[in-house]
Amino acid sequence: MKGTVKSGKGRFLVTLLLVLLLIAAVLTISVTIGAVNVSAGDIGKILVNKISGKDIFRIAWEGKTENIIWNIRFPRVLMAFIVGAGLALCGVLMQALTKNPLADPYVLGISSGASAGAVCAILLGWFSFMGGYSVIFGATAGAAVSICLSLSIASIHGRITSTQLVLAGIATSALFSAFTNLMVYGINTGSDKAKMALYWMVGSLSGATWSKLRYVVVVGVVVIVVIFLFAKELDVLLLGDDVAETLGVDTRKMKLVIIVASTILTGVVVSVSGVIGFVGLVVPHIMRSFVGSGHRRLIPMAILGGGLFTMLTDLISRTIIAPSELPIGVVAAFFGAPFFLYLIRRGNMGKK
Amino acid sequence: MSLQVKNLDYQIGGKSILEQICLEVQDGEFVGLVGPNGCGKSTLLKNIYRTYKPGRGTVFLNEKDVLDFSFKKMAGEMAVMAQENHVEFDFEVRDMVMFGRYAKKKFLQGDSAEDKKLCEKCLKEVGLSGYEHRSYLSLSGGEKQRVLLARVMMQESAFIVLDEPTNHLDVSYQYQIMDILKGQDVTVFSSIHDLNLAALYCDKIIFMYQGKIVDYGTPEQVLTRENLREYFRIEAQITKNTATGKQQIYYLPGWIKSGKKA
Numbered sequence: 202m203k204g205t206v207k208s209g210k211g212r213f214l215v216t217l218l219l220v221l222l223l224i225a226a227v228l229t230i231s232v233t234i235g236a237v238n239v240s241a242g243d244i245g246k247i248l249v250n251k252i253s254g255k256d257i258f259r260i261a262w263e264g265k266t267e268n269i270i271w272n273i274r275f276p277r278v279l280m281a282f283i284v285g286a287g288l289a290l291c292g293v294l295m296q297a298l299t300k301n302p303l304a305d306p307y308v309l310g311i312s313s314g315a316s317a318g319a320v321c322a323i324l325l326g327w328f329s330f331m332g333g334y335s336v337i338f339g340a341t342a343g344a345a346v347s348i349c350l351s352l353s354i355a356s357i358h359g360r361i362t363s364t365q366l367v368l369a370g371i372a373t374s375a376l377f378s379a380f381t382n383l384m385v386y387g388i389n390t391g392s393d394k395a396k397m398a399l400y401w402m403v404g405s406l407s408g409a410t411w412s413k414l415r416y417v418v419v420v421g422v423v424v425i426v427v428i429f430l431f432a433k434e435l436d437v438l439l440l441g442d443d444v445a446e447t448l449g450v451d452t453r454k455m456k457l458v459i460i461v462a463s464t465i466l467t468g469v470v471v472s473v474s475g476v477i478g479f480v481g482l483v484v485p486h487i488m489r490s491f492v493g494s495g496h497r498r499l500i501p502m503a504i505l506g507g508g509l510f511t512m513l514t515d516l517i518s519r520t521i522i523a524p525s526e527l528p529i530g531v532v533a534a535f536f537g538a539p540f541f542l543y544l545i546r547r548g549n550m551g552k553k
Numbered sequence: 554m555s556l557q558v559k560n561l562d563y564q565i566g567g568k569s570i571l572e573q574i575c576l577e578v579q580d581g582e583f584v585g586l587v588g589p590n591g592c593g594k595s596t597l598l599k600n601i602y603r604t605y606k607p608g609r610g611t612v613f614l615n616e617k618d619v620l621d622f623s624f625k626k627m628a629g630e631m632a633v634m635a636q637e638n639h640v641e642f643d644f645e646v647r648d649m650v651m652f653g654r655y656a657k658k659k660f661l662q663g664d665s666a667e668d669k670k671l672c673e674k675c676l677k678e679v680g681l682s683g684y685e686h687r688s689y690l691s692l693s694g695g696e697k698q699r700v701l702l703a704r705v706m707m708q709e710s711a712f713i714v715l716d717e718p719t720n721h722l723d724v725s726y727q728y729q730i731m732d733i734l735k736g737q738d739v740t741v742f743s744s745i746h747d748l749n750l751a752a753l754y755c756d757k758i759i760f761m762y763q764g765k766i767v768d769y770g771t772p773e774q775v776l777t778r779e780n781l782r783e784y785f786r787i788e789a790q791i792t793k794n795t796a797t798g799k800q801q802i803y804y805l806p807g808w809i810k811s812g813k814k815a
Binding site: 300302433446495 | 602604624627628629631632635640641648653655656660
């Protein structure tokens with residue numbers, strides 16, 4: 202296949218179908234497996250009853266089972282999906298912004314910024330004027346500060362090299378993680394300091410509820426729709442800012458759209474999941490090899506692929522050392538970090 | 554479409570690159586920009602197509618300050634082929650060429666059947682028919698250059714700015730590309746490395762040296778032994794090419810004069 206770009210329509214549809222099937226499979230397995238074993242048939246019946254709001258199927262299971270399936274496992278699996286989808290889309294956006302396949306919210310330190318902001322909101326009571334939304338607001342504010350810091354360190358004369366990008370990310374990430382640790386250990390009076398610090402450093406989806414899921418989905422869908430409208434502009438932007446401008450793209454406006462969208466998305470996602478790394482790095486890269494760089498196909502595939510990736514890592518995280526749970530960020534790093542190394546090895550660091 | 558540059562100065566890091574540049578390209582002209590390496594040709598072109606920001610009141614397109622154009626409007630009036638830049642992400646050749654249509658589109662408007670036909674036509678003109686689904690990054694330097702030229706043609710702008718368009722090209726393609734440009738009903742302003750190519754195709758030539766315009770006129774007026782000696786530091790024999798009716802420059806390295814063999 203050398204010399205041809207793999208971006209035909211047929212290839213897109215096959216990949217789409219494959220990913221959808223895998224999502225369905227992982228969804229079923231995730232909901233079925235757990236401390237309480239429930240048959241897939243019963244789960245289907247619970248789902249139908251809940252969605253229709255009527256008892257279509259006769260209830261032949263315990264109320265506790267229904268509660269576990271409907272109020273714990275389903276929100277968690279769906280949360281895994283939307284978190285992964287959001288992080289992968291952020292990766293796509295950061296890569297179009299920097300023209301560099303190594304960029305993603307974790308590598309650039311934006312996730313750490315968002316998590317520090319969320320911890321500020323929880324422990325210092327900042328942003329309390331936002332009421333119930335103070336954590337999500339704090340995370341978004343943290344993301345905004347860190348994205349500005351990271352990008353301004355990374356760019357020299359308006360250009361961002363891979364080396365600069367990675368170094369800026371390390372510095373930003375270290376700074377905000379230190380803040381988070383300082384607050385958790387210094388200010389937190391609770392006894393679960395280590396647990397809380399861990400949550401904000403390596404992520405967890407164990408706190409997923411329907412009400413949290415609702416606002417993440419709303420924000421996620423709005424951002425996805427807005428970004429999808431700019432698919433063509435994102436394509437042209439990949440050619441470089443100078444070229445994009447001579448072709449007629451207002452790059453300043455596009456950069457603003459990208460930065461605002463990815464800040465909001467990272468903030469919201471991190472506020473419900475903590476820091477989960479590498480999703481935005483691994484997923485877009487794999488999807489590009491299947492459907493090409495064009496954003497009209499890449500965006501939907503990155504969203505679905507990111508969802509699948511996180512659902513799968515979450516499933517592994519809660520089954521591999523059952524009955525205890527491994528933080529999802531640890532599992533994601535086992536996949537992501539080698540991949541990151543591979544991308545660096547491939548010669549991105551050497552060029553330019 | 555006409556271009557005027559009035560008293561353009563440009564500095565990079567405190568160092569003056571362009572000094573008091575004044576020039577005019579009239580509608581329908583083919584104007585070449587020549588001069589030794591580092592004389593400021595690319596910087597001048599970048600000021601014209603706004604990769605560098607010129608001062609207000611210095612660069613005018615049809616007597617309108619380029620700073621008053623939106624990027625989209627500007628791309629509709631002026632197509633640019635810059636020197637090749639490194640791209641990290643791969644596209645099909647067809648997509649690469651289709652990007653030239655961006656400025657002609659309204660927000661969210663898709664590609665029409667005419668666009669696809671035009672794309673085929675442009676690829677055919679640059680000798681890349683059948684390359685539609687090839688990967689851009691897998692192409693050779695010369696092929697990439699021709700894809701970019703097809704994209705410029707796809708823009709259907711009345712004014713084309715090119716920075717050394719024949720770099721990387723085989724000799725046959727150098728002439729073919731210049732023929733294509735000459736055959737379009739457009740105004741062209743291009744920096745050109747090969748002086749014989751400039752002599753053959755340009756109506757006017759602008760000669761630059763150390764950030765200033767030092768000569769301007771027809772190829773016969775500008776491409777003289779004196780100018781070559783002074784600015785390129787090379788001796789030359791200039792004759793009239795009987796086949797083309799244009800000047801032909803033969804370069805004479807220093808050892809010819811001194812009588813020593815290389």
